[in-house]
Amino acid sequence: MKTTESGRAASPLRTLLRRALWPAILLGATLAAASAHANDKLTLLTSWYAQAEHGGFYQAVAEGIYEKHGLDVTVKMGGPQVNGMQLLLARKADVIVGYDFQVLKNLEQGLPVVAIGACFQGDPQGLLTHGDVKGLDGLKDKTILVATSGQTSWWPWLKAKYGLNDSQTRPYTFNLQPFFADPNVAQQAYASSELFQARQQGVEANFYLFADHGYPPYGSTLVTRRDLIEARPEVLQRFYDATMEGWKSYLANPAPGNALIKQDNPNMSDAQIAWGLERMKEFQLVTGGDAATAGIGVMTAARWQKTRDYMVEAGLLGAGVDYKQGYDLRFVQGAQKVLP
Numbered sequence: 001m002k003t004t005e006s007g008r009a010a011s012p013l014r015t016l017l018r019r020a021l022w023p024a025i026l027l028g029a030t031l032a033a034a035s036a037h038a039n040d041k042l043t044l045l046t047s048w049y050a051q052a053e054h055g056g057f058y059q060a061v062a063e064g065i066y067e068k069h070g071l072d073v074t075v076k077m078g079g080p081q082v083n084g085m086q087l088l089l090a091r092k093a094d095v096i097v098g099y100d101f102q103v104l105k106n107l108e109q110g111l112p113v114v115a116i117g118a119c120f121q122g123d124p125q126g127l128l129t130h131g132d133v134k135g136l137d138g139l140k141d142k143t144i145l146v147a148t149s150g151q152t153s154w155w156p157w158l159k160a161k162y163g164l165n166d167s168q169t170r171p172y173t174f175n176l177q178p179f180f181a182d183p184n185v186a187q188q189a190y191a192s193s194e195l196f197q198a199r200q201q202g203v204e205a206n207f208y209l210f211a212d213h214g215y216p217p218y219g220s221t222l223v224t225r226r227d228l229i230e231a232r233p234e235v236l237q238r239f240y241d242a243t244m245e246g247w248k249s250y251l252a253n254p255a256p257g258n259a260l261i262k263q264d265n266p267n268m269s270d271a272q273i274a275w276g277l278e279r280m281k282e283f284q285l286v287t288g289g290d291a292a293t294a295g296i297g298v299m300t301a302a303r304w305q306k307t308r309d310y311m312v313e314a315g316l317l318g319a320g321v322d323y324k325q326g327y328d329l330r331f332v333q334g335a336q337k338v339l340p
Contacts, residue, residue, distance in 0.1 A: 052276030059257030060246025120219030122211025192276030
């Protein structure tokens, strides 16, 4: 006769009940494990206040795409007072929406940051000009407003490519009044922001996207830490796949994502969101370039080398930096390809 751990005899009825319940117990354990797997948590920190340029992330939350991939993703807004890289390194965020130059400069300082995908195939940065300027080759007699960040990113490229000089520059303070007041001024801009404001003021203006003229970096690069890649590569793969599905969904039907954008950023109007989305489509930031055939989010070693070479030539990066440590293509290569 079988006995319990206490030494008492186990009744036949009790044994029968245990045998009958055992499959249910196993099923419950399996479901509990699946539930735990479905709650893999990640925090994504964006690059600015919620806007159309973050639509794919919000869409993946709104449409349950992250959840479908077994993820619980919290999207947090960036902003002018938010140091995303610092928060990433402090483990307050798992992934940030970053920038190629930022990754390589941090790598130069020995910091373990790695890009795993690029939501935009080109940097959305460009130049806002008055209507008389018909191209970037028409700037030699213009005053150009450049922020500090521009001095260490796109300005050396623009200056070298079009024969400009530093004496033409003045500081850009993210105030458009100097541009409105002086028809001889051009300034840095995003198509979804400053150009929208100019049109609202009735100012005839043109916008020239640097990426269309050979400026090499990606935009909205997904950046994480090397330790997270080593510890949770499968979770990051699911995050990559879900995010790119989110971007495809957002471009097709943005309403769910837009509702969450406005919830996080009530100052964002329907008109500006619609304008930003149209500009992303116009410039094919998500769907153009290699993404058209290799899938949304794709990165290539060749593009990263072009960015590295430009930075070294412009004196923005040391030639000895092992730039290949700044990106990891395993997630692109292992992705469920999401074609536009």
